[in-house]
Amino acid sequence: xxxxxxxxxxxxxxxxxxxxxxxxxxxxxxxxxxxxxxxxxxxxxxxxxxxxxxxxxxxxxxxxxxxxxxxxxxxxxxxxxxxxxxxxxxxxxxxxxxxxxxxxxxxxxxxxxxxxxxxxxxxxxxxxxxxxxxxxxxxxxxxxxxxxxxxxxxxxxxxxxxxxxxxxxxxxxxxxxxxxxxxxxxxxxxxxxxxxxxxxxxxxxxxxxxxxxxxxxxxxxxxxxxxxxxxxxxxxxxxxxxxxxxxxxxxxxxxxxxxxxxxxxxxxxxxxxxxxxxxxxxxxxxxxxxxxxxxxxxxxxxxxxxxxxxxxxxxxxxxxxxxxxxxxxxxxxxxxxxxxxxxxxxxxxxxxxxxxxxxxxxxxxxxxxxxxxxxxxxxxxxxxxxxxxxxxxxxxxxxxxxxxxxxxxxxxxxxxxxxxxxxxxxxxxxxxxxxxxxxxxxxxxxxxxxxxxxxxxxxxxxxxxxxxx
Amino acid sequence: xxxxxxxxxxxxxxxxxxxxxxxxxxxxxxxxxxxxxxxxxxxxxxxxxxxxxxxxxxxxxxxxxxxxxxxxxxxxxxxxxxxxxxxxxxxxxxxxxxxxxxxxxxxxxxxxxxxxxxxxxxxxxxxxxxxxxxxxxxxx
Numbered sequence: 001x002x003x004x005x006x007x008x009x010x011x012x013x014x015x016x017x018x019x020x021x022x023x024x025x026x027x028x029x030x031x032x033x034x035x036x037x038x039x040x041x042x043x044x045x046x047x048x049x050x051x052x053x054x055x056x057x058x059x060x061x062x063x064x065x066x067x068x069x070x071x072x073x074x075x076x077x078x079x080x081x082x083x084x085x086x087x088x089x090x091x092x093x094x095x096x097x098x099x100x101x102x103x104x105x106x107x108x109x110x111x112x113x114x115x116x117x118x119x120x121x122x123x124x125x126x127x128x129x130x131x132x133x134x135x136x137x138x139x140x141x142x143x144x145x146x147x148x149x150x151x152x153x154x155x156x157x158x159x160x161x162x163x164x165x166x167x168x169x170x171x172x173x174x175x176x177x178x179x180x181x182x183x184x185x186x187x188x189x190x191x192x193x194x195x196x197x198x199x200x201x202x203x204x205x206x207x208x209x210x211x212x213x214x215x216x217x218x219x220x221x222x223x224x225x226x227x228x229x230x231x232x233x234x235x236x237x238x239x240x241x242x243x244x245x246x247x248x249x250x251x252x253x254x255x256x257x258x259x260x261x262x263x264x265x266x267x268x269x270x271x272x273x274x275x276x277x278x279x280x281x282x283x284x285x286x287x288x289x290x291x292x293x294x295x296x297x298x299x300x301x302x303x304x305x306x307x308x309x310x311x312x313x314x315x316x317x318x319x320x321x322x323x324x325x326x327x328x329x330x331x332x333x334x335x336x337x338x339x340x341x342x343x344x345x346x347x348x349x350x351x352x353x354x355x356x357x358x359x360x361x362x363x364x365x366x367x368x369x370x371x372x373x374x375x376x377x378x379x380x381x382x383x384x385x386x387x388x389x390x391x392x393x394x395x396x397x398x399x400x401x402x403x404x405x406x407x408x409x410x411x412x413x414x415x416x417x418x419x420x421x422x423x424x425x426x427x428x429x430x431x432x433x434x435x436x437x438x439x440x441x442x443x444x445x446x447x448x449x450x451x452x453x454x455x456x457x458x459x460x461x462x463x464x465x466x467x468x469x
Numbered sequence: 470x471x472x473x474x475x476x477x478x479x480x481x482x483x484x485x486x487x488x489x490x491x492x493x494x495x496x497x498x499x500x501x502x503x504x505x506x507x508x509x510x511x512x513x514x515x516x517x518x519x520x521x522x523x524x525x526x527x528x529x530x531x532x533x534x535x536x537x538x539x540x541x542x543x544x545x546x547x548x549x550x551x552x553x554x555x556x557x558x559x560x561x562x563x564x565x566x567x568x569x570x571x572x573x574x575x576x577x578x579x580x581x582x583x584x585x586x587x588x589x590x591x592x593x594x595x596x597x598x599x600x601x602x603x604x605x606x607x608x609x
Contacts, residue, residue: 179585260588384593385502417591420491420498424592448586453490455580455589462586 023066023254023332024371024399025077026055027360030329034091035081036060036073037158044121048287049238050151055327056240056286057255062169062193064242064284065293065323066255067271068205068229069171069191072154072164079439084405087439088160093366094404125155132157140469141166146197152236153198169193173468177210179460186210186464187272189228199236205229209272226274226308241285247277247311250321251284251293252336253354254375254395262393262415262428263377267338267352274305279314291334292324299340302347317342325356330363338379348382362401369401383418390419405436409446423454442466495592502593507601509562509608515594516559519583522548524559562608569606572598 029035036059045051052073053059057066060074070078079088119125125132126149133144133156141163149156154164173189191205207228231246249271256264259272270276280297298314300306307313318341325334336354340347356375361368374396382388393415400408409432416425432446444464451457495502504511525536525548540548558564565572575582576598580589590598601607 265588383499383502385499387499387502416490418491418495420493421495421592422491422493424495425490426589428586430586450586450588452580452589455578458581458585458587460585460587 023256023358023373024397025082026057026059026327027330027332027358027371027373028362028401029059029077029081030055030360031363032091032093034089036077038076038089038160046122046151050122051288052152052154052240054240054286054288054291055329055332056291058240058242058286062201062203063229063248064233064235064240064244064286065248065251065282067249067257068173068189069169069193069203072159072162075162076159082405083436083439083441084403085438119155119157122151122155125149125157129156135161136163137161138163138166140171141169143167145195148198150198150236152238152240165195166193167195169195171469173207174466175210176465178463184210191229199234201233201235203229203231203233209274226277227311228274228277230311239285239287241283243281243283245281247279248282248295249276250278250280250295250297250319250338251282251323252321252338252352253323253334253377254356254358254373256395258411261395262413263354263375263395266391266393266415266417267350267377267379268299268302268340274308275300275303277306277311278319279311289328290324290326292322294320294322296320299342301342301345304346316346327358330360331358333357344382344384344386348384348386349388350379350381352377352379354378371399371401373397392416392419407434408432409434426450426452440467440469495596503596503600505600506604507597509601512565512598512601513562515590515598516565519590519594520559523584566606566608569602573602 033039033053036053056064058064060070060077061067062069062071076088080086081091081094119128119132129149136156138161144163144165145167149165156164158164169192171189171191171193173187173191175186175188177184177186185208187207187210189205189207191203194202196202205228206225208225227247229246229248231244231248233242233244235242235244249269252267252269253263257271259265259270264270268276278295278297278299280295282293282295284291284293286292296318297320298318299316300314301316304316319339321336321338323334323336326332327334334354334356336352336356338350338352340350342348354375354377356373358371358373360371362370374394376392376394378390378392380388380390393413395411395413397409397411402408409430411430411432412427414425414427418424428451429449430446432444434442434444436442442465444466446462447459448462449457449459491498525540537549539545559568559572576590576595583589
């Protein structure tokens with residue numbers, strides 16, 4: 001009887017999730033131009049200072065440091081390239097990757113006059129602005145910012161009928177998970193992006209973190225809902241330079257959305273936790289193809305949950321981070337450094353360094369649809385006794401895109417949380433399958449095996465459902 | 470060829486990472502990091518965070534029904550599953566003491582909890598619980 005009740009409730013709460021390392025998307029997006037926008041017949045490369053196509057997070061996300069609500073380019077990629085059933089023109093290279101019978105068949109790169117054609121230049125976009133604006137059909141955005149369009153923002157008409165430069169954008173992101181007998185909501189995000197005038201954007205993302213103990217624990221407890229991001233940003237500048245002020249997670253290493261990975265959790269960069277949020281200033285620039293993000297911030301004590309809505313509740317110490325490298329069309333390399341300074345009883349000092357890279361041989365070999373990424377982090381921290389010691393973590397992931405929207409994944413991460421202590425390290429291996437049947441829906445299933453240095457190995461099956469717009 | 474060379478870096482880093490390891494226990498390296506006689510108040514947050522999300526059942530029938538109804542009303546599925554499976558509860562000090570043999574086996578002998586591929590307890594958490602048990606597992 002009890003189990004019947006459980007099954008009924010469980011069936012009502014179909015669970016889920018995504019979990020794709022988004023830098024993998026970025027690496028794969030460079031296969032062809034029409035992954036990210038409608039291709040014109042005669043594209044003229046603008047000067048480097050005006051280029052938006054830089055293989056960096058800002059190419060798809062409104063936050064230049066990556067993650068969260070997507071811009072028109074990211075949304076177009078999500079419609080045209082990711083899903084099994086396309087609702088936008090399909091990239092030419094993926095013409096034979098459609099699901100049979102359903103979905104759009106037109107190609108993003110136009111080969112005849114009947115297909116969508118974006119403007120060739122900024123000047124052309126300006127000349128056709130009214131016509132392009134009238135052709136927009138975008139239910140998740142409203143208006144256009146005050147002032148004349150500028151050459152450093154996204155151009156109308158390059159993303160089919162999506163509004164490339166809206167004044168207001170509202171998104172949604174929901175993740176559910178099933179882990180063995182546990183069913184729980186992992187995360188809910190409602191980002192609102194206000195772009196009242198060119199060069200200025202305010203992003204406020206209200207979110208809730210899930211808890212495996214269930215719905216009531218997730219949404220009834222303090223700190224369940226909070227500002228995950230809240231910042232004002234000056235941007236749309238030469239070389240895609242920007243500066244933002246407010247609450248965010250420092251830019252460091254790969255922007256994985258697997259928040260359980262050692263390379264994020266062990267260094268207070270767990271994107272699911274409010275404890276990872278800091279308040280500060282971040283500046284950066286991303287011409288094609290070098291990139292740089294640098295931040296200075298205040299933060300809460302380690303493991304102290306800062307106030308949900310008061311983003312200034314971060315007076316327990318300060319830190320700084322820098323993340324720089326080169327993101328090319330089929331590979332990228334980067335390095336990061338982060339320093340946190342706090343009293344011992346607030347978490348102590350940490351100095352962390354990172355080396356990482358992504359490789360996408362698929363761009364050059366069509367019969368080799370694999371992508372690989374890896375990151376190695378190391379540094380020092382203080383135990384609660386004040387003693388200084390070293391820690392390290394490593395993550396690597398290999399994807400094989402068997403078909404559009406069907407991705408086989410092999411991931412491995414490892415950590416030694418204290419190099420002086422024996423038997424505290426572990427390895428974790430994941431074998432997964434990710435499927436995106438339609439835009440905005442991804443199902444991610446993984447067999448995860450933990451191999452601790454001490455004791456028994458453990459395994460589980462983790463299934464996620466990710467719904468987003 | 471150059472691509473293969475690049476991929477070798479990943480493999481090399483994996484091997485280097487796997488080689489690192491210390492040779493002392495936390496008790497030997499930093500004995501002052503945990504109180505010599507931890508109170509239950511220092512142990513409780515560890516059990517609450519890592520154990521209670523699943524181990525919130527009970528052996529008493531009336532209490533079983535009450536807890537299950539509460540969990541169902543709150544749609545706390547993990548708790549409902551735990552109760553249905555009759556897992557030992559670890560919500561109170563007394564319940565931990567009642568199940569101390571299982572706790573020692575799972576945490577120290579097997580190092581198998583939290584289960585599956587969830588990260589195991591940290592060295593500091595294990596040392597805290599170990600000292601609390603060694604000093605009599607007092608609920609005071």
